[in-house]
Amino acid sequence: MFSFLINYLTNFEKIQDWKIIERKKDSIELYFIKKELDMHRSVEVLYYDVTLYVENKKEGKTYLGESNTVVSPTMKESEVIKVLNDCYQAACYVYNKPFTILKKKISKDTEVNQEISPFALDELIKGMFEHDLKTEGGLGACEIFLYTRKFHIITSKGIDVIYKKQDAMVELVSYWINNKKEVELFDNLYFGYLKKEELSQKVKVLLEETEKRSKAEPMKDFEGIPVILEGDNVSEFFNYFVMKSNAQTIYEGISNYYIDFKIQNNPKGDLLEITLKPYLESSSRSTPYDNDGVLLKTTPIIEDGVVKNIHGEHRFTSYLDLPTTGMIPNFSVGLGTTDLNELKTKPHIVLKKFSDFQTNSMTGDFGGEIRFAQYFDGKSYNPLTCGTISSNVNKVVNSMKFSNEKFQSDIYEGPKAIIFDNLKVSK
Amino acid sequence: MKVNLSVFLEETRPIARQLVDELLKTYTYVSLLGADSMGKRYMVKKTGVDINDARFSERGFVLRVHNSVGYMEYAFNELSIDKIPEIISKINEKSNYLKEQLKNANLVQIKYEKLIEDSMKKDFNEDVAILPENISYKDKLAKMRDIMEKTFDLSDELIDVRVIYEEMNISKIFISKEKDLSQAYIWSNTYIIPIASKNSQVKYIHLGSSGLKGVEILDELYDLYEDSIKQLNYVLNAKTIEPGEYDVILNPEVSGLVAHEAFGHGVEMDMFVKGRANAVHYLNKAVASKLVNMYDGAASAREVSSYFFDDEGVIAGDTKIIDKGIFKTGISDNLSAERLGIKSTGNGKRQTFEHKAYSRMTNTFFGEGNNSLESMIASIDYGFLLESFNSGMEDPKNWGIQCVISRGREIKNGKFTDKVFAPIIMTGYVPDLLKSISMVSKGVELSGSGYCGKGYKEFVKTSIGGPYIKARGKLS
Numbered sequence: 001m002f003s004f005l006i007n008y009l010t011n012f013e014k015i016q017d018w019k020i021i022e023r024k025k026d027s028i029e030l031y032f033i034k035k036e037l038d039m040h041r042s043v044e045v046l047y048y049d050v051t052l053y054v055e056n057k058k059e060g061k062t063y064l065g066e067s068n069t070v071v072s073p074t075m076k077e078s079e080v081i082k083v084l085n086d087c088y089q090a091a092c093y094v095y096n097k098p099f100t101i102l103k104k105k106i107s108k109d110t111e112v113n114q115e116i117s118p119f120a121l122d123e124l125i126k127g128m129f130e131h132d133l134k135t136e137g138g139l140g141a142c143e144i145f146l147y148t149r150k151f152h153i154i155t156s157k158g159i160d161v162i163y164k165k166q167d168a169m170v171e172l173v174s175y176w177i178n179n180k181k182e183v184e185l186f187d188n189l190y191f192g193y194l195k196k197e198e199l200s201q202k203v204k205v206l207l208e209e210t211e212k213r214s215k216a217e218p219m220k221d222f223e224g225i226p227v228i229l230e231g232d233n234v235s236e237f238f239n240y241f242v243m244k245s246n247a248q249t250i251y252e253g254i255s256n257y258y259i260d261f262k263i264q265n266n267p268k269g270d271l272l273e274i275t276l277k278p279y280l281e282s283s284s285r286s287t288p289y290d291n292d293g294v295l296l297k298t299t300p301i302i303e304d305g306v307v308k309n310i311h312g313e314h315r316f317t318s319y320l321d322l323p324t325t326g327m328i329p330n331f332s333v334g335l336g337t338t339d340l341n342e343l344k345t346k347p348h349i350v351l352k353k354f355s356d357f358q359t360n361s362m363t364g365d366f367g368g369e370i371r372f373a374q375y376f377d378g379k380s381y382n383p384l385t386c387g388t389i390s391s392n393v394n395k396v397v398n399s400m401k402f403s404n405e406k407f408q409s410d411i412y413e414g415p416k417a418i419i420f421d422n423l424k425v426s427k
Numbered sequence: 428m429k430v431n432l433s434v435f436l437e438e439t440r441p442i443a444r445q446l447v448d449e450l451l452k453t454y455t456y457v458s459l460l461g462a463d464s465m466g467k468r469y470m471v472k473k474t475g476v477d478i479n480d481a482r483f484s485e486r487g488f489v490l491r492v493h494n495s496v497g498y499m500e501y502a503f504n505e506l507s508i509d510k511i512p513e514i515i516s517k518i519n520e521k522s523n524y525l526k527e528q529l530k531n532a533n534l535v536q537i538k539y540e541k542l543i544e545d546s547m548k549k550d551f552n553e554d555v556a557i558l559p560e561n562i563s564y565k566d567k568l569a570k571m572r573d574i575m576e577k578t579f580d581l582s583d584e585l586i587d588v589r590v591i592y593e594e595m596n597i598s599k600i601f602i603s604k605e606k607d608l609s610q611a612y613i614w615s616n617t618y619i620i621p622i623a624s625k626n627s628q629v630k631y632i633h634l635g636s637s638g639l640k641g642v643e644i645l646d647e648l649y650d651l652y653e654d655s656i657k658q659l660n661y662v663l664n665a666k667t668i669e670p671g672e673y674d675v676i677l678n679p680e681v682s683g684l685v686a687h688e689a690f691g692h693g694v695e696m697d698m699f700v701k702g703r704a705n706a707v708h709y710l711n712k713a714v715a716s717k718l719v720n721m722y723d724g725a726a727s728a729r730e731v732s733s734y735f736f737d738d739e740g741v742i743a744g745d746t747k748i749i750d751k752g753i754f755k756t757g758i759s760d761n762l763s764a765e766r767l768g769i770k771s772t773g774n775g776k777r778q779t780f781e782h783k784a785y786s787r788m789t790n791t792f793f794g795e796g797n798n799s800l801e802s803m804i805a806s807i808d809y810g811f812l813l814e815s816f817n818s819g820m821e822d823p824k825n826w827g828i829q830c831v832i833s834r835g836r837e838i839k840n841g842k843f844t845d846k847v848f849a850p851i852i853m854t855g856y857v858p859d860l861l862k863s864i865s866m867v868s869k870g871v872e873l874s875g876s877g878y879c880g881k882g883y884k885e886f887v888k889t890s891i892g893g894p895y896i897k898a899r900g901k902l903s
Contacts, residue, residue: 029783031783033537033701034702036535036536036537037497037525037529037534037535037536037537038497038536038537039497039498039499039762039783040499040500040521040525040536041499041500041501041502041783042499042500042501042502042521043501043502043503043781044501044502044503044517045487045502045503045504045781046504046505067478067479068479068480069479069480070480070484072486072504073505074435074439074486074506074507075435079435089564090467090478090564091478092564093476093478093565093568094475094477094478095475095476096474096475096476097474097475121525121528122531125528125529125532125534126532129534140701140702140703141701141702171882171884173701173703175702175824182824183824183825184703184824184825186882188882188883188884252472252473253473253586253587253624254586254587254629256627354829355820355822355827355829356818356820356829356883358818358831360817360850362622362631363628363629363630363631364628364629365850367831367852368829368852369820369827369828369829369852369854371822371825371827385825386827386854387854388670388852388854388903389903390667390670390850390852392628394627394628424670426670426903
């Protein structure tokens with residue numbers, strides 16, 4: 001199929017350029033209820049993502065039409081030709097600003113192979129239940145997804161790259177019973193190559209937090225004390241700035257960022273430092289190339305609270321006449337100045353788990369319903385549940401402080417916590 | 428016009444039958460779901476046009492076998508006569524490998540009985556007014572551009588107007604020892620998303636329409652674009668709400684969100700099997716005001732989640748979940764039903780053939796009442812009409828609610844003021860909210876513009892709705 005597609009598209013005179021991404025995915029999936037296996041599944045699939053580029057003219061102007069489609073390995077040649085011609089027809093009516101398709105920059109075909117190792121399934125299972133030992137609580141349900149993937153990107157302009165990778169996703173649901181009252185917490189975790197120790201540690205922390213939640217009192221109103229955001233919520237919050245410095249959001253007028261734009265003005269808190277990275281050990285999305293075959297490099301985007309580079313898909317950086325960065329999947333945020341231990345001299349609240357903490361990448365609105373928080377009353381931590389926070393990034397950007405303690409989770413590395421001094425927690 | 432089963436599935440059906448029959452020589456239960464569901468997603472915006480395959484286009488198969496203890500599945504997308512021995516060998520190999528790994532980890536597989544199915548051979552085909560292939564790309568895009576331009580003409584504050592149209596042609600077969608089923612239908616969606624900036628703040632709203640419809644749905648955008656600007660203006664001038672508990676009227680979209688997130692997820696019966704659902708303790712008990720009736724089912728309404736059979740070959744159901752405030756039953760997939768000793772309600776849905784089937788909602792809604800919207804507004808001294816939503820999140824064990832609502836229109840002394848508050852997060856405890864329902868309007872409206880996840884994954888098409896509902900809500 002792959003060689004048929006290349007031959008057909010090479011001789012397809014009506015199109016200017018083309019791109020094929022061959023995607024192969026194998027997965028092992030385990031579904032547990034408590035410590036028993038409910039079901040196991042395997043997936044083995046192969047796809048060809050085809051993008052066609054067509055030069056269109058209208059009223060004396062030239063445009064570049066683009067459309068993509070997925071070719072299935074079960075398609076007969078006649079069906080493939082029909083699908084590709086349909087894709088071409090779609091591209092003929094797309095009048096987008098033209099850009100130069102990336103050319104081959106490397107002298108020969110490149111193969112980047114992450115070392116592929118068989119998953120030690122039995123060890124992972126043992127690791128998952130290693131700390132699940134008490135009768136009052138444990139893992140109620142969990143799902144493990146282990147992926148091995150292979151990509152081959154080839155274009156009409158000579159890009160021809162192959163890479164392989166492994167990643168994992170684990171969904172953990174924990175429960176704890178205290179005085180006949182049962183509570184649960186939920187974690188959706190993404191990993192690079194999943195190791196037993198890493199999984200075991202995540203389960204341990206989740207079970208400790210669930211036990212604490214089982215003793216939690218209902219939330220009270222808090223105002224005027226430091227509010228500390230922790231865990232994956234921190235990554236979700238900082239991702240707003242990554243999105244705002246993306247070329248597509250700028251080109252489409254959604255973001256007002258530009259190079260040398262000052263995100264923070266006379267901040268009382270810490271200055272933002274964000275660097276994009278193609279590879280993070282913890283990340284499920286680490287990749288040497290993006291979907292256009294761009295070889296990705298570590299790229300600082302925000303320094304001292306000022307935008308230094310605009311990043312994103314080649315098409316959109318081209319529109320802005322900026323260097324190609326490609327779509328870099330991971331980001332690293334500079335650590336702050338606050339030692340979380342020093343906060344223990346005064347009352348504060350640490351927000352650890354939400355139903356679904358969200359930061360709207362367009363409006364900057366952020367918030368959610370709190371499932372588990374710890375209130376420090378000056379002497380000790382007291383678990384609380386329920387309540388909400390709701391605010392906007394623009395209201396906190398000049399006063400937020402970051403912890404000097406590091407945290408790494410999936411696509412994010414950076415401060416473990418963000419400290420807000422002007423955020424209200426409502427019961 | 429009749430929607431036909433895909434040619435690929437018609438041609439592959441005998442091979443699929445042969446594969447199932449071969450596997451039945453080894454395994455006591457075997458089923459195969461084949462999908463060839465194709466669609467396109469169109470977006471017209473100020474800076475250009477996108478036309479790509481729809482998000483959940485799929486072509487592939489999933490086999491389920493009973494391995495003498497429980498069930499395993501194998502999903503793949505290459506099938507031919509020549510491939511049959513290789514597929515059988517892979518299933519045997521994977522089944523043995525897992526047994527060995529579980530033994531090494533000192534764990535066991537849950538025992539399931541073999542699924543018992545009624546014999547059924549049937550082909551289902553839906554009709555739409557205009558098939559997607561009968562209208563050219565040019566004509567579809569021309570209509571979308573026209574809507575975009577008309578919307579731009581209505582406001583100087585717009586950064587962009589995005590007009591989205593998605594069409595999905597669903598084709599599926601289900602084959603087991605007892606069943607040979609096929610279904611073909613089309614659902615479609617449109618959205619209009621005006622985006623504006625005021626005082627350096629970007630704001631947007633989205634309005635949409637949906638249904639078991641073809642290209643004719645594009646005309647419905649002409650009824651929406653003026654309202655989209657009116658609603659955007661509300662949001663642009665919105666204030667921040669003072670957190671507290673208020674009298675609220677939920678519009679049909681928001682009441683549908685409450686039905687779906689607050690109670691619906693908690694009655695998906697795979698949650699009962701996992702011990703995750705608080706609802707299991709409330710069977711035949713009051714969970715809501717006597718004014719509340721709640722339904723779910725692919726056969727309960729005609730919307731985007733209406734199908735003839737689910738992804739486990741079970742014929743679509745119509746389930747009354749809450750009857751006059753009393754929780755009567757949940758909704759189930761086939762394996763959860765087997766564990767609970769009940770009959771599946773036909774709610775076994777997969778994101779695509781690559782994914783596991785779970786108990787999932789279909790068309791979920793509250794039933795109508797007897798009040799008029801006018802009398803409901805007039806009954807409020809101080810409160811809000813809550814309109815449209817951005818997202819919601821379930822909490823089936825602890826019955827917490829998180830609904831991110833687009834806006835709330837202030838009501839004072841039984842009348843709207845000109846104040847709007849946005850965004851609003853509605854939280855609280857499910858029974859508190861449902862028991863506080865004091866008025867329910869006549870008529871039910873459903874919409875299927877969004878997707879529903881199970882936790883943070885497994886996205887499927889669902890529709891939600893209801894009447895206008897008056898309740899007490901915790902807003903922030």
